[in-house]
Amino acid sequence: MSLTTCSIIITQQSEKVITISRSLSKALQINTARPIILKLGNKSVSAHVKLWNREGHVMSIPHVLSSSIYLPASGKCMVKSSNGREIQLGPLIGVLAGPASNSAVLPFGGRTGFIREFMQAGANKAYYFAFAANHVDWNREVVTGYFLDANGKWIRRTVPLPDVVYNRLPSRRAENSAAMSAFKTKFVNRKIPLFNWSFFDKYDIYRLLDGEQEASKHVPESINNPKADEIRRMMEKHRFVYLKPDAGSLGIGIYRLTYTPNRGYFARFRRNGINVLIRFPRFDGLFKMLQRHNLKLQYYVLQQGVRLIELENCPIDFRFHLTKNGSNQWVASGIGAKKAGKGSVTTHVRSGGMLMMPEQVLKSVFGSRGDQVLENAKNVAIRLAEAIERNYPHTLGELGFDLGIDQNERVWMFEANAKPGRSIFKLPSLKAQGRTSLVNLFEHCQYLSRFRPRREG
Structure with missing residues (x-):
């Protein structure tokens, strides 16, 4: 396949002839002795070709032909030919x-x-x-x-x-x-x-990773549609857990439930814009509060709490923004650290959290090992993306992971998003990573549409 970029000029000439510069004809190996097929998307038109003594890769198309393939405007795009008799414009x-x-x-x-x-x-x-x-x-x-x-x-x-x-x-x-x-x-x-076929529900991801031995070890213990006795057992086993809406986002509706022997049960949540903490001497009191809040547990996931690394006694987690690139490989296009606000259930900025650079955070916690810890987390994120892709029935090109790291440097995956937000790229020092993520997505579109060389098999 011959592939290059090209300037397209739509003209008002009446003759149904496409004019192309000699350098473009050579790059595409066009046979000008017979009509060629010009294509855009699934539309095509047959036309004769004339050569043009003009520098660069340029193609002139009369409006009578461009309109038949619904070419939207003059401009620059990619152009390819597989046999010298067909020219495809795009990608669209x-x-x-x-x-x-x-x-x-x-x-x-x-x-x-x-x-x-x-x-x-x-x-x-x-x-x-x-x-x-x-x-x-x-x-x-x-x-x-x-x-x-x-x-x-x-x-x-x-x-x-x-x-x-x-x-x-x-x-x-x-x-x-x-x-x-x-x-x-x-x-x-x-x-x-x-x-990016659709949004993920939280438990869908945990289920997709069930059979993935390497990936599943990074997923905290999780229960869908938990019963009261399961909540109590998980609290006593892990000391603290999270109740999360299965289809939730932005940290809305999340409860952190803690059990401290000899002190009782604690519930932390956000209500009316305020972080709330309530203590209960017995589990029954905590569960009745959840019932008063009209929690429909069939739409919730119960998840093991993990003691994450902290700064100033505030937990830190990380948003990894992964994209496919032009070689159909997963890459970590952007990484942001999120520090929880005082008394907050989550690290979301809307709940008082703060965006930070991951290198800054990991150096503060792990010293000279910070770079190695971050590199390991990147590798884990990519392996998680590959595992999800293997088990997901639709095409993926972008994923967002909420990952945590504990004091033992173990990486945990709490959530995966098929349509990740881009709030981390608001941090000035991450704006370049934001642009990189968009370039990766464009190049992946080139790959999927076959406007980029690819190795088959």
Whole structure:
């Protein structure tokens, strides 16, 4: 396969002839003696080719031809040819972003900024657009999506079905609907890669890792839909445990339950923006409080507590943002340390937590061994991602892990997220890692859409 970048110019000439520079013709090994097939997504058109004495890789396409393949605009993208008789433009990357508004500035609300950043990561190498389910016309196999024009403004254009779909649907409820599952399956049935199929529930991940001997040793003991006697037994065994909503996020609804012999049972949680701590002399009192809070335990996971490393008596955990790269390998694109707020159940910033650099934290705790501890945690995160991928039925391209490290340097995995947030990249010293994560995602889109060399097998 011949593959390169190219400048595309859409003209108003009436002649149905594609003009390409000699250097581009040579790079793609084009046979100009016969018509070629020009493709974008699943649309194609046949046309004659003329050579052009112009420097660089340039292709001129008359509007009468570009419109037949729904080419959205002039610009730069990748171009490939496998046999010299067919030219494929692309990749055409679709971001499934959820319902759009009428706003010209923020068509996808608070998600718009991230979508814009992702598109800029592969600028001049692809055609990017964002879309919602109702923007797809399956009969015509086209999508009317949102593109960024040369001035950075959002415009709508109709294009073929994409070469690859990056799923960033924001609603867990909508995504779990039968209609949305059927919608996504239509892409897969057309052999269009779609990655990050859906949100994970916490216990789903623990179940996926059940048969993975190496990976499962990093998962704390966990029980789905716990009963009262299981909560008591786990508290007495581990001294403290966490009750977490199975489909929760952002630390909302989490309880830390502690048992101290001769002192009783303690519950720590956050309510109305305040960190709360209550002591109970007997377990029955604690469990009745949970009942008063209307906890539906069938939707909760009970998890062993782990004594994590601390700074200033505050626990520290780590967010590992993993992405696939252009070689289809997992890499740790970004790592942030999170220090819990005083009296907080979790390390989330909204609960008083603080973002820090992992190197700074691990050096404070482990001294000169800090770098080695961090490298080991990276390797664990990658092995966990590979184990989840082996057991997950859909394509993955991005994962977020909440990991902890104890005083014995053992790494623990508390949660995995298929649509990780990007809050760690707000830390100024992590902004470069944030950009790297987006470049990795773009290059993985190139890989999935076969606009990047790959080794098969």
